[in-house]
Amino acid sequence: MTDTVKQHRDLSNAKDMIVCQGVNKWYGDFQALSDITATVKETEVVVVLGPSGSGKSTWIRCVNRLEHHQSGNIIVDGVELTNDVRNIEKIRSEVGMVFQQFNLFPHLTVLDNITLAPKWVRKLPKAEAEEKAMELLEIVGIPEQADKYPGQMSGGQQQRVAIARALAMEPRIMLFDEPTSALDPEMIKEVLDVMKGLARSGMTMMVVTHEMGFAREVADRIIFMEDGEIVEVGTPEHFFTDPEEDRTKLFLSQIL
């Protein structure tokens, strides 16, 4: 295993982008998140690992309030998430999200999928939004698919469109919720390549994934979760070579 491991960067002076303090969440009586406290700095790439059912997705979905937490604070780019609708809309237009199932709008073409939110939320003129969308499609490598419908594309292409759609809002933070889990193996690479490029460009990213290679190569920090709580936090180097907790060791021994 001699994959490139990302060099450690000192981000202690960078701005806090996502701050979670003692976040708790319950589904009925079941506690899905318990006392989650973590901070994501500007330009930092944080990968969240953990067995299924450990609360990774629930946590990341709390960050743009697709799920509501019941106690604790989540502060995104200086704005606290509460029930105030204006705060939520402000946060959501600054936080891009990519889903496991892509969730493209099947009745719109690729171009319309990407330009919809910039036109209606950012009030961008149509021509400008389309120009921007074509640039993004260029970046994710499928400009020739602009007029197709999602149903006519492969999963990997759809996920790249979904990334372009999120980027079109010019977000300051990108959340990825298992972006490659629904893809065939030969398509995973094309999506990961786009994500790597994004990380290199200085985007703040929070990624839930099972791709260990990606975590090792791109992450600044890895957070390991189990049973709704954070078990261990560390650099990839530390995490993959010298984990402290027994639960982390067990997890790594199962997947590596």
Add this chain to the structure above:
Amino acid sequence: MTEPTSPNVTAGGRVQLARPKEPYIPPREWIRDNLFSTPFNSILTVLFTALVFVMTRGMLGFIFGHDRRWEAPATNLRFLMTQAYPDEQYIRVWFTFGWILALAGLSLAAWNAAPRVGYRNLARKAASVGVAVALIGLVAPAMSTSGRLQYVLIGAIPMAAGIIALKILDNHDTRDMSAFVVQVLVVAGIILSLWTVPYGQHTFVDGAARVDSGTVAQSTKLPLTIMLLVIIAAFYVGRTIRPHFKQLKAVLGGIWLLSPFILTTLVLRDPAFDSGHLLSTDIPIGLAFALGGGAILWLLSSAKAGETGRIAAAIILVLAFASFLTPMRMIVRIDALMLAGAALSSATFAGSREARLRFVGGWMGAIVIVNWLVTATNTPSTVFGLPTGTFYGGGLTLTLIITSFTLIFAFPLGVTMALARTSKMPIFRVMSTAYIETIRGIPLITVFIFFAIMLPLLLPDGMEVAKIPAIVIGYVLFSSAYLAENVRGGLQSIGRGQHEAAEALGLTTAQKTLMITLPQALRVSIPPLVGQAIGTFKESSLVLIVGLFDLLFIARNVIPNTSGFLGAQREPLMVASFIYWAGSYSMSKASQRVERKLGLGER
């Protein structure tokens, strides 16, 4: 060794072979494989062939029976279509028909909606029609030998043409032509026959039916010929202007939507319409509220209005309520209440010049629509009702008027109800659920009786409603409840992921609903929605319960009670059934095409 048949080579260098052609199956084998494959299937085939034969023969025996009185519907065709619309004003009916055909022709061209038919398919269809016509002559009981011969000979022409064409055309001929051209040619042939074939002239003179020999009346064949020319001309005009006129579809959609209103109020109305009341009362009131109210709202929505504005709005509200205590036209009270509501909310719309202009513009639009609706239902001599309570355009016209108005209003109301029922706000959910469940528990006939007979009694003084608008209001409320349930089914089929993706992009709830969930939900609900539209069309015949003369009532009750056609009930009923079937079938066909077009993007 023969040459390989043009292999296609892929980028990878693999040779792609052309798909092998379907082997020719001789008819005998086809019949054996598909109809007599097992003893059980053979029994079924024989049994059902016999059944179809007996039923067809029975039907033909009915149609060609010696005691059939087809002159009853033939003489009363105009009666079935429009009831007793005065002869000298009949041009209004033809104008309406022509208007609809012109729009249809333009739309066919604008949406490029006419399907293509392959030559081989066409030849097969021609042959089948020929066989069917010839079979009529062979199978029908009680027909003279010369009659049989006629049918067989007429059927032989398309049959022969079709079979010859099939022989000439290659098995894999891919040429095709527009179905519009085919249909126009068929209709043109029928109309040509009206000018040449002596079908006989059916007239009703002095209480007695008279049949003269010769071709049909000039007043039938001439307008029909013009109608054909109108739709052809409209189609080619549409095709010519389509490339130069970007908004053509939007404009046509708007005209389609406005047509029922324009046609019923301006064209199909009482020819002796009393416009004095309209000019002296209805229009001035509407104008006063549109302009005066607009000016008040312009001032109130200014940023400087502040507390004074709120006081002014409160005064308007008090005045509006006070108007109910003094005798006054109902429309004034309604307009005043609307103005009070708008004045109270005007602070919300305060802002830039454009925002204020939009607000005032919206007010004027609302006033025009509401005043038009009230005037149309309230004034005795619009199309909707004469002072005597009868109505000129009965028959199919009435059926179509009720159906189209009901569908136009029920659709938005039903969609709103569906959204309310799936909304997160408990008050909306409870109200819409209560409404839907109440309406669905009431028979349609009860709704009709209530709205036609009870509603006028319940209205406040100074407000009247003619019978047809009353019926339409009831029918709209009834249909929208069912429509809401169909749309709700569609809304619930939209996955959670779609909602989340829209929310994650920062779309507001309204934007998410209008642009993401509703378009997908409506697409899913097309089949049940069209089913309901067909139901609305057919069930409108229940208006006979409140004494309106729709298509079915005229066919079943009026014609058989007319001197000269006493007791002739089955023939008009059969014609009416055919008209209902043709309408429903074309709706169904159109919806299938829409579905196929919309389904393009999805796998």
